[in-house]
Amino acid sequence: MTLTDLRYIVALAQERHFGRAAEKCHVSQPTLSVAVKKLEEQLGVTLFERSAVDVKVTEIGRHIVDQAERVLREASQIRDLAEAGRDALSGPLRIGVIFTIAPYLLPSLIPLLAERAPRMPLVIQENYTHKLAEQLKKGEIDVAVLALPFVEQGIVTQPVYDEPFRVVMPSNHAWSGFRELTTQQLQEEPLLLLGAGNCFRDQVLEACPRCAHGTGLQKTMEGSSLETIRHMVATGLGVTVLPAAAADPLVESQKLVAVRPFAEPAPSRRVAIAWRVTYPRTKVIDLLRGAILDSHLPGVTPVG
Amino acid sequence: MTLTDLRYIVALAQERHFGRAAEKCHVSQPTLSVAVKKLEEQLGVTLFERSAVDVKVTEIGRHIVDQAERVLREASQIRDLAEAGRDALSGPLRIGVIFTIAPYLLPSLIPLLAERAPRMPLVIQENYTHKLAEQLKKGEIDVAVLALPFVEQGIVTQPVYDEPFRVVMPSNHAWSGFRELTTQQLQEEPLLLLGAGNCFRDQVLEACPRCAHGTGLQKTMEGSSLETIRHMVATGLGVTVLPAAAADPLVESQKLVAVRPFAEPAPSRRVAIAWRVTYPRTKVIDLLRGAILDSHLPGVTPVG
DNA sequence: GCATATAATTGAAAAATCCTATTCATCATC
């Protein structure tokens, strides 16, 4: 029993004529004739009563033809589903973003995506890099926005932008006299840091190696966010390093803190998108990359 | 897209492994692999995300697999329907019976059929021979019980029994002294006849040719039934001819009328069943024939 | 009887299906 067979018997029941039914199905009369007979043999029932003058559907044939119509309806639904899903830009996209990017990127990214792919609902979550890696591999999210390096089996990445780090301090701080700061200077002051697990913490410590095994002046704010740390700086509890997208808007809005760039070679991070090699909706990846760049995060430079 | 393809993707979605899914479908891994790929191409969507470590169903794939399961469920219904209908002795049987047989045959026939084919609902109607012929040809009834001769395009008949005619008269009638009567005698008395259209009327007139263009003694009871005529005889309005099955029970139950056979050669009718040559449920025909014979109509002789 | 209409049958060609063997890609281990 094939879907073709079912189409044949439905047509035959409608036309009550082998020739016309065959024509309707774009096959020859013998083809349809043989197929119907074969199906009847397989099912072990006579579906049609043939005579030279006309073709009648039997009692059981009527029921089976009705059911065949139901099967064909459901089957054509499959094509419709495929039709609808063919557009890579429909169907939900599950995005994961690391904590130190999400609050600065998402407010502009989400409306952009919603506008460019209106039939693609967004399911977004913020998390640590290692959690996002797990979720990517399990297929719980489709794509992640995070900082390089990021090497995982079966996951590919594409850089999107480079983001320099900034020093943020109370506005009355001695350093605010400098146009630029060096990584060396950082160890002289109490440096507020994110808790373990945040890749940005590691990157800051990497940029200022002496801080890492250091003078005891750095203070880890376990469980905090960059925003919390920013407020702490504003109240004079210390200085910190923020990525440009987090720091630069403060220049205008926040008179309590001063923001200074690093002297070259300025530390920075490379932000990328990551997805399973096998992920089929490559168009969505391109779209996402474009939308991130068009979000115009302050201070960042597109890559590639 | 074939039902096989759908079975493949359903199995693959369950197993998340081409090899195991193929095994489950009793085909080789490449067969399933190729079929799935082909289906994906046809639909224009990726249903599965393949990787060496495991196979994931895509968003759209999930929907399509669900729909495929629905299609397969409906399709298996077809087999079930066929299974149920394979038994020729299930599904309604539409029987037509001529007016002059029905009242005597059906009371015993119906319970017999109901017992022998409990899953075969009976749709029974009484009518004239020419009406039954039409309905047979249109497929409105499946089988008819009637008197021969009956020649129609595309219809075959099988004799079931011969039924002699009887003379029925008021019990105080002069003829009741005879053991047998001849057809010649009939013209001497007012003979009550059925209306035109009843084949039995024609057969009686044929048996007694002189009555036909006759002495004016026959009275046509337009619109009446044999039962009506029987009551009229009982009240002394005339004599009549009835088929044995109608007449013989009166010998016991009806003291107001006398029943006499004809002298040889006794007029009789041959009762047969008729169906379209193309009618497939031949078992039902046999069953019906057997049940009619086992109804033990009084005075009749089985044929064949 | 002959012409017409219709379904079944035949026989050959085309298409598809399916399998075995092989290759390719990925990942894990040394």
Place this chain on the structure above:
DNA sequence: GATGATGAATAGGATTTTTCAATTATATGC
């Protein structure tokens, strides 16, 4: 990094199925 193991894709060939054109068989209508 190299090597081996696992799992999916590909290639090639045999088999089966499907299909069609031509023909036959059957019933109907004139």
